Amino acid sequence: MTLERTYIMVKPDGVERGLVGEIIKRFENKGFQLVGLKFLSPTRTILEKHYADLSSKPFFPGLMTYMTSGPVVAMVWSGKGVVKAGRVLLGETNPLASLPGTIRGDFCIDVGRNLCHGSDSVENAEKEIALWFTEGVVSHNRVVERLIYE
Numbered sequence: 001m002t003l004e005r006t007y008i009m010v011k012p013d014g015v016e017r018g019l020v021g022e023i024i025k026r027f028e029n030k031g032f033q034l035v036g037l038k039f040l041s042p043t044r045t046i047l048e049k050h051y052a053d054l055s056s057k058p059f060f061p062g063l064m065t066y067m068t069s070g071p072v073v074a075m076v077w078s079g080k081g082v083v084k085a086g087r088v089l090l091g092e093t094n095p096l097a098s099l100p101g102t103i104r105g106d107f108c109i110d111v112g113r114n115l116c117h118g119s120d121s122v123e124n125a126e127k128e129i130a131l132w133f134t135e136g137v138v139s140h141n142r143v144v145e146r147l148i149y150e
């Protein structure tokens with residue numbers, strides 16, 4: 001079985017609102033494994049690389065202001081299908097379109113204050129992990145694996 005990795009980030013509003021534990025809990029409860037975790041104030045330089053595909057969008061300046069307004073929690077989660085499943089746990093980009101039970105469906109309203117980021121493909125996940133975790137992540141064989149996977 002191939003385990004995927006995804007990049008999940010609690011954005012400044014999620015940190016400020018005290019939702020870091022809640023967001024981590026949802027990934028832990030599902031059975032995914034935390035392999036990278038850090039708290040940092042992102043620079044414009046790293047955010048411009050992370051959001052390079054959005055640089056021509058009208059909301060880009062506001063996105064930069066929002067994302068540099070405070071520290072974020074950067075994480076790498078590992079598991080079977082974690083990229084797609086991670087996006088399901090987060091909910092839709094627009095929180096008002098997110099179902100209750102998802103993070104955005106339960107905790108936020110505006111697209112520009114949507115609490116968290118999750119990679120949208122395996123390829124982009126690996127690019128984002130390389131960007132945010134230049135030091136690498138932890139390699140650890142969990143003993144609970146056989147209780148989560150058949």
Ligand code: RTP
Nearest residue numbers: 059063092093111112113114116117118119120
């Ligand atoms: P994310 O990268 O944060 O997981 O979001 P996403 O792939 O679901 O959505 P994307 O289109 O890549 O947008 C990235 C982030 O930009 C903000 N945004 N604001 N005001 C707007 O119309 C608008 N559209 C997008 C959101 O914070 C979104 O998560």
